[in-house]
Amino acid sequence: MSIRAVAAGVVAMVAAVAMSLSGQHSAGAEPGAPQTLPTLKAWEPGRGAFSLGAHTRVVYTHDGLRDTATDFAAVLQSFTGNTVVAQAGSTGSAGDIVLSIGPVPGAPETPEAYRISIGETLDLRGADLAGAFYATTSALQLLRQRNELPDGTVTDWPQYRERSLMLDVGREFMPVDLLRAQIRRMGYLKLNLLHLHLSDTYGFRLESERHPEIAAAQHYSKQDIRDLIEYAARYQVEIVPEVDFPGHMNGILAAHPDLKLRSASGRVSDAAIDIANPRAYDLMRDILEEFLPLFPGRYWHLGADEFLLDGARVASFDEYPQIGVYARATYGPQAQPVDAFLGLINWGADIVRAHGKRPRVWNDGLHAGVGTLAIGADIVVDYWSRAGIPQLPLPYFGNARSPADLIAAGHEIRNAAFTPTYYVTGGPTAVGNVPPPIAYQLWDPTLFVDGTRLTPTQNTRNLGSGLFVWCDDPTVQTPDEIAASITMPLRVTAQQTWGPPQAVSYHEFAALSDAVGEPAS
Numbered sequence: 001m002s003i004r005a006v007a008a009g010v011v012a013m014v015a016a017v018a019m020s021l022s023g024q025h026s027a028g029a030e031p032g033a034p035q036t037l038p039t040l041k042a043w044e045p046g047r048g049a050f051s052l053g054a055h056t057r058v059v060y061t062h063d064g065l066r067d068t069a070t071d072f073a074a075v076l077q078s079f080t081g082n083t084v085v086a087q088a089g090s091t092g093s094a095g096d097i098v099l100s101i102g103p104v105p106g107a108p109e110t111p112e113a114y115r116i117s118i119g120e121t122l123d124l125r126g127a128d129l130a131g132a133f134y135a136t137t138s139a140l141q142l143l144r145q146r147n148e149l150p151d152g153t154v155t156d157w158p159q160y161r162e163r164s165l166m167l168d169v170g171r172e173f174m175p176v177d178l179l180r181a182q183i184r185r186m187g188y189l190k191l192n193l194l195h196l197h198l199s200d201t202y203g204f205r206l207e208s209e210r211h212p213e214i215a216a217a218q219h220y221s222k223q224d225i226r227d228l229i230e231y232a233a234r235y236q237v238e239i240v241p242e243v244d245f246p247g248h249m250n251g252i253l254a255a256h257p258d259l260k261l262r263s264a265s266g267r268v269s270d271a272a273i274d275i276a277n278p279r280a281y282d283l284m285r286d287i288l289e290e291f292l293p294l295f296p297g298r299y300w301h302l303g304a305d306e307f308l309l310d311g312a313r314v315a316s317f318d319e320y321p322q323i324g325v326y327a328r329a330t331y332g333p334q335a336q337p338v339d340a341f342l343g344l345i346n347w348g349a350d351i352v353r354a355h356g357k358r359p360r361v362w363n364d365g366l367h368a369g370v371g372t373l374a375i376g377a378d379i380v381v382d383y384w385s386r387a388g389i390p391q392l393p394l395p396y397f398g399n400a401r402s403p404a405d406l407i408a409a410g411h412e413i414r415n416a417a418f419t420p421t422y423y424v425t426g427g428p429t430a431v432g433n434v435p436p437p438i439a440y441q442l443w444d445p446t447l448f449v450d451g452t453r454l455t456p457t458q459n460t461r462n463l464g465s466g467l468f469v470w471c472d473d474p475t476v477q478t479p480d481e482i483a484a485s486i487t488m489p490l491r492v493t494a495q496q497t498w499g500p501p502q503a504v505s506y507h508e509f510a511a512l513s514d515a516v517g518e519p520a521s
Contacts, residue, residue, distance in 0.1 A: 038498035046151035053095030058086040061100040072136040094120040113157035159499030164193035164466030170200030172471035173218035174479045187235030188519035189494035204251040213255040244303025263319040269310040276326035292355040305362035342373040377410030384416040386450040407461045415465040417449035426473025436488040444501040467493040
């Protein structure tokens, strides 16, 4: 993709968003309301105040809250210097904090809703464990700013079910300690999905027993992953693994060159596997069957993006006649070459479902009016580009199925718009990185990369959005530099996905971000 094309797309996106938002106004923050990041949905003021005692108890009323209460007490003590202890019980005294689970009146039915009642005690109630954790997160942010809180009631809940961070560890390996730090940051910002892109150009990042030859020198052991999943659960973060098929397989195919896709002219792709070769399915099945049980979450991401993109060159199915032959032999004489690709998605999705998980894919290989097969309606589609393959990869235009079309076909989607949700660490597409003030002021998850906006009814099928960190050139920034660079983009993501968007001006938002700060290490 050329720098000029990306820059033009950014301008088009900004213009489209500005037009779509004309006449809309920010809800604003209520005067005197406590301030958190993301901002609170509802505040009902009272009279009086809560003061944190020099010796404070965090009283948890449900045994399942023990870990949350213990962690909360430890972090609160580190922030304030006060003595804070967690203990089981049913009630608290003045200056204590009570953590409980129960109904949250005035909020939608979601386990992530919570209520904070501020009086002589600070009562934190979650609709479930997730809501209770978010209540402690908001309380930490409030008490970090001041020891005395105004009397009143906070009611809060997320606008979107998925609020995510994706890290491209396939191109640039990120140490476990850095991943843990990002999980802490996510919990502090009420982000709940860590998407790990585990395989790409420069490596397959998982220890493999079935195929040890595919593991990169820098990789995560299976125990690393188990420990990371357990750690993330304490912060209400679910890990979504992605091993990209059938493109972006450089790290795997380096050890299996015989399975690389070859054109009729003899051109060999380092990135794509030959989906007309039965042995390719044996390798992909082995990888899926080995690693699906390692991740206990709800999802497995199959990738399925940019299949025929090899470096900077975009190929055509016509260059690979064996794919068309395979499609017709497998799916009937009317099948088109792209049906081999669509059939691969369904094949992988069946394996994912057999392990009790829900499949996900990227959207760019799903074209309007192309192919005779439909992919399973239960597959979640991460929507990043209106362009498809094979054609020039300009994400703002093209014949990829629209978000509305995918929703009408029964899919749930996640808004992964190339601009502004991508942060790219190098290469020509880094010019598309949108400054946080623009993303904050002009975008929300109903608006997609092509400038179209979902209706409220359609948006019920929109799971949410996130920040997608792509390490196109892993030599440009170290992992620590990446973590520092995404500080404000991640905060904007948290605000726009928890909602409401634009609760305060960006200047106020930045000041609030400074006041709230970063989570304890």
